[in-house]
Amino acid sequence: MDGEDELKLLGTWASPWAARVKIALHLKGLSYEFVEQDLDNKSDLLLTSNPVHKKVPVLIHNGKPICESVVILEYIDEAYGSTGPSLLPTDPYERAIARFWVDYIDQKLVIPWKVAFTADGEEEKTEGIKQILAVVQTLEGALKECSKGKPFFGGDSVGYVDIALGGLLAFLQGTEELCGTKPFDIANTPLLLAWVERFIVLDAAKVALPDVTKLVEFAKTKRVEMALSIKK
Numbered sequence: 001m002d003g004e005d006e007l008k009l010l011g012t013w014a015s016p017w018a019a020r021v022k023i024a025l026h027l028k029g030l031s032y033e034f035v036e037q038d039l040d041n042k043s044d045l046l047l048t049s050n051p052v053h054k055k056v057p058v059l060i061h062n063g064k065p066i067c068e069s070v071v072i073l074e075y076i077d078e079a080y081g082s083t084g085p086s087l088l089p090t091d092p093y094e095r096a097i098a099r100f101w102v103d104y105i106d107q108k109l110v111i112p113w114k115v116a117f118t119a120d121g122e123e124e125k126t127e128g129i130k131q132i133l134a135v136v137q138t139l140e141g142a143l144k145e146c147s148k149g150k151p152f153f154g155g156d157s158v159g160y161v162d163i164a165l166g167g168l169l170a171f172l173q174g175t176e177e178l179c180g181t182k183p184f185d186i187a188n189t190p191l192l193l194a195w196v197e198r199f200i201v202l203d204a205a206k207v208a209l210p211d212v213t214k215l216v217e218f219a220k221t222k223r224v225e226m227a228l229s230i231k232k
């Protein structure tokens with residue numbers, strides 16, 4: 001990409017999906033304008049850019065909107081193939097495996113997390129927690145398989161799966177306070193625990209991830225809204 005290249009990211013400071021995009025843009029070394037959105041009073045720009053879901057993040061590249069965090073991550077990697085590191089593996093099989101795990105994270109981790117956080121009864125909460133812990137255990141195996149003994153899912157450097165999980169990290173770190181359980185521990189997920197320590201000190205993570213204490217307080221005010229979003 002050259003010449004008059006303009007990137008605008010519509011997001012909110014607390015959005016884990018927007019954090020994914022910030023991480024990817026930072027890793028690629030791309031400059032962009034971040035436009036904070038008020039989701040209680042959605043802007044015309046957001047509504048016209050993402051008329052289907054009306055959600056953040058939206059990346060607007062030279063006036064053209066791209067929606068959904070994983071679609072945006074792949075777009076950034078493809079549109080800026082020659083800029084910065086590759087986010088997805090080049091080998092088609094490894095690429096498919098990375099896509100599989102990102103889909104797994106979105107399909108299997110997020111809903112139980114919301115259930116555990118918003119549950120009214122103990123039984124529902126316990127079920128949510130049980131599912132979070134089972135999913136995290138599976139991701140421990142995925143990290144072992146994808147990293148092949150190297151520091152990240154992407155190997156020596158942060159890749160697509162690292163970004164997808166890493167964007168959620170501030171919420172995951174707040175899990176103990178919000179859901180009553182620690183997702184990672186030394187006995188069951190030693191690899192993921194070490195991965196978290198490595199990930200949070202990256203410049204891209206420091207730039208993109210919100211402060212955990214501030215996020216936890218904010219999430220508590222959004223409990224009812226989040227409960228409704230599961231039923232949608």
Ligand SMILES: N[C@@H](CCC(=O)N[C@@H](CS)C(=O)NCC(=O)O)C(=O)O
Pocket residue numbers: 014015016017039054055056057067068069070
């Ligand atoms: N699957 C979407 C999820 C995006 C999402 O849920 N965004 C939330 C903010 S964290 C949102 O915009 N919510 C507004 C609404 O639901 O009206 C992605 O990966 O981008």
